[in-house]
Amino acid sequence: MSKGTAATPAPGDNGTITIDLAALARNWRALAARTAPNGECGAAVKADGYGLGLDKVLPTLLDAGCRTFFVATPHEGEAARALAPDAVIYVLNGLYPGSAGFLAANRLRPVLGSLDELREWQAFGEATGTQPPAALHVDTGISRLGLSADEARTLAGDTKAPFAPELVISHLACADTPAHALNARQHARFTELAGLFPGARRSLANSAGVFLDPAFHFELSRPGIALYGARAAETPHSRLETVVTLQARVLQTHVLRAGETIGYGASYTAKQDTLVAMIAAGYADGYLRATSGSDSKAGAEVHAGGKRLPVIGRVSMDMLGIDASALGADGIARGDMVELFGPNMPVDDVAERAGTIPYELLTSLGARFRRIYRPASGEAGG
Numbered sequence: 001m002s003k004g005t006a007a008t009p010a011p012g013d014n015g016t017i018t019i020d021l022a023a024l025a026r027n028w029r030a031l032a033a034r035t036a037p038n039g040e041c042g043a044a045v046k047a048d049g050y051g052l053g054l055d056k057v058l059p060t061l062l063d064a065g066c067r068t069f070f071v072a073t074p075h076e077g078e079a080a081r082a083l084a085p086d087a088v089i090y091v092l093n094g095l096y097p098g099s100a101g102f103l104a105a106n107r108l109r110p111v112l113g114s115l116d117e118l119r120e121w122q123a124f125g126e127a128t129g130t131q132p133p134a135a136l137h138v139d140t141g142i143s144r145l146g147l148s149a150d151e152a153r154t155l156a157g158d159t160k161a162p163f164a165p166e167l168v169i170s171h172l173a174c175a176d177t178p179a180h181a182l183n184a185r186q187h188a189r190f191t192e193l194a195g196l197f198p199g200a201r202r203s204l205a206n207s208a209g210v211f212l213d214p215a216f217h218f219e220l221s222r223p224g225i226a227l228y229g230a231r232a233a234e235t236p237h238s239r240l241e242t243v244v245t246l247q248a249r250v251l252q253t254h255v256l257r258a259g260e261t262i263g264y265g266a267s268y269t270a271k272q273d274t275l276v277a278m279i280a281a282g283y284a285d286g287y288l289r290a291t292s293g294s295d296s297k298a299g300a301e302v303h304a305g306g307k308r309l310p311v312i313g314r315v316s317m318d319m320l321g322i323d324a325s326a327l328g329a330d331g332i333a334r335g336d337m338v339e340l341f342g343p344n345m346p347v348d349d350v351a352e353r354a355g356t357i358p359y360e361l362l363t364s365l366g367a368r369f370r371r372i373y374r375p376a377s378g379e380a381g382g
């Protein structure tokens with residue numbers, strides 16, 4: 001038996017994305033329970049809520065009790081502010097040149113990632129006679145954004161132009177690998193550098209960090225991917241409830257004779273007579289071309305009729321082929337829906353076969369699938 005959470009498609013739908021907002025709310029509460037009682041649990045809602053729709057994701061999290069949101073860009077922050085007039089919203093990419101007025105007008109807090117950004121924010125504060133709150137990003141080993149340790153120490157010792165961030169953050173490079181030595185090193189560096197700013201709250205953990213030792217939680221966590229139902233780390237218990245189910249329609253079935261090939265580039269050759277089902281999903285829908293199966297590489301799998309069926313041949317713009325032999329001609333028919341990912345086919349497994357991560361699959365989901373939101377109604381509050 002298949003677990004079914006996807007809604008019935010309309011006749012014209014090539015595919016559906018079913019988004020279970022009740023599961024999203026439960027996932028946030030599960031993460032918040034892990035970080036309680038000392039730590040607050042925020043939520044990363046950048047990239048349109050990891051592709052699921054900020055306008056649905058953010059209000060659901062707000063109803064569940066989340067009060068602090070992390071976006072990547074100023075415009076994402078503006079969209080989040082319109083949905084959450086009273087929430088605290090941080091802009092992870094920091095301060096773009098000349099954007100301080102825009103951030104302040106939307107009451108967005110930049111995560112200042114360099115001394116240049118910090119000086120520009122301070123100058124804005126002086127020029128306007130305000131001290132809008134901001135976070136400071138210190139680098140502890142991922143080497144993307146953030147002040148170096150030396151810069152942070154110099155800044156903390158600068159009595160002429162003192163800066164008091166209300167939050168200090170850093171980002172873990174290897175939290176999804178709990179045994180990685182960099183985790184402990186980043187934790188130690190973060191503890192030292194954040195300690196230079198005694199009034200500030202501290203935030204280190206993304207989703208994977210929430211599943212590390214509670215010492216990584218500090219005062220504020222900022223999970224993303226675990227909320228949306230993908231596995232946060234190597235550990236199986238780091239996968240919470242499935243939120244997204246992607247289904248697509250069978251266009252037709254036919255037999256591929258032994259020795260014949262399928263798809264562009266003739267990259268997959270049938271070893272025996274093979275029942276093929278052509279599915280109405282392609283890379284234009286966000287089902288990445290890297291899921292293709294060839295004679296030298298196994299493709300991703302889809303779920304139908306209680307079985308996992310491999311993608312064979314190259315994924316095209318609008319369609320892909322699967323080997324449906326395991327179901328037999330009576331087991332799959334034109335018009336049926338197959339599950340590309342969802343409760344029976346973890347998005348993590350599809351991503352792995354495509355040589356990528358679930359983040360890329362979720363944020364690539366295209367506009368041609370009909371979106372169906374299962375409401376979180378009756379689940380609100382907490």
Ligand SMILES: *Cc1c(COP(=O)(O)O)cnc(C)c1O
Pocket residue numbers: 044046092171205206207208222223224225226
């Ligand atoms: C995206 C992001 C997060 C959330 O990460 P997940 O792995 O999705 O939990 C947290 N912090 C920063 C700085 C990020 O860029």
